[in-house]
Amino acid sequence: DIQMTQSPSTLSASxxxxxxxxxxxxQSISSWLAWYQQRPGKAPNLLIYEAxxxxxxxxxxxxxxxxxxxxxLTISSLQPDDFATYYCQQYNNYPLTFGPGTKVDIK
Amino acid sequence: xxxxxSGGGLVQPGGxxxxxxxxxxxxxxxxxxxxxxxxxxxxxxxxxxxNGSGDRTYYADSVKGRFTISRDSSKNTLYLQMTSLRAEDxxxxxxxxxxxxxSGPLDYWGQGTLVTVSS
Numbered sequence: 001d002i003q004m005t006q007s008p009s010t011l012s013a014s015x016x017x018x019x020x021x022x023x024x025x026x027q028s029i030s031s032w033l034a035w036y037q038q039r040p041g042k043a044p045n046l047l048i049y050e051a052x053x054x055x056x057x058x059x060x061x062x063x064x065x066x067x068x069x070x071x072x073l074t075i076s077s078l079q080p081d082d083f084a085t086y087y088c089q090q091y092n093n094y095p096l097t098f099g100p101g102t103k104v105d106i107k
Numbered sequence: 108x109x110x111x112x113s114g115g116g117l118v119q120p121g122g123x124x125x126x127x128x129x130x131x132x133x134x135x136x137x138x139x140x141x142x143x144x145x146x147x148x149x150x151x152x153x154x155x156x157x158n159g160s161g162d163r164t165y166y167a168d169s170v171k172g173r174f175t176i177s178r179d180s181s182k183n184t185l186y187l188q189m190t191s192l193r194a195e196d197x198x199x200x201x202x203x204x205x206x207x208x209x210s211g212p213l214d215y216w217g218q219g220t221l222v223t224v225s226s
Binding site: 001034036038042043044045046049050055087089091094095096097098099100101 | 141143150151152153156165166167168201205206210211212213214216217218219
């Protein structure tokens with residue numbers, strides 16, 4: 001199975017900050033990586049797919065990059081709505097696996 | 108697209124439960140489907156999946172042999188039959204659609220249904 005790791009596990013930031021989250025896969029997954037945002041009590045929401053493609057309706061302040069085993073999610077200017085937990089997920093093969101999550105909270 | 112889970116509740120250890128996911132706005136044959144769970148205060152864990160053709164099923168090691176995914180295309184409903192339930196199966200269970208027949212990200216999710224395994 002492909003193991004996914006994320007860093008940091010928690011990130012404290014202010015509105016307007018640029019934020020970067022890193023995700024690593026235990027083996028190459030090409031670009032088959034997605035990023036999800038989850039607010040408390042809600043279902044996850046797809047932000048980025050294929051490592052760098054922005055899902056329709058998602059604000060352009062979100063961007064993704066990387067390939068192979070190392071990936072990043074960047075929020076260019078953090079907004080109040082963005083305080084949430086972010087998960088990366090590989091979909092190169094089954095079993096689908098998620099990273100442990102990065103909680104972005106208010107500094 | 109709408110996915111609506113139901114069937115969660117309180118069940119004793121060793122018991123069984125069947126979850127349902129009623130889908131609208133999609134054709135099952137065009138999209139793989141998955142179940143993903145989230146234990147209280149924990150991260151996301153993929154549980155099971157089925158391809159769009161309905162002839163391939165996949166399971167996490169943690170549920171293999173105890174859970175069964177199936178669907179009724181005439182009702183546009185996905186199921187997760189759960190048996191031999193354990194305390195560690197306590198979680199919110201989400202159904203989610205994959206973008207393609209057997210690939211792609213999970214682009215639509217239901218609101219989830221809570222399963223509590225406790226005596």
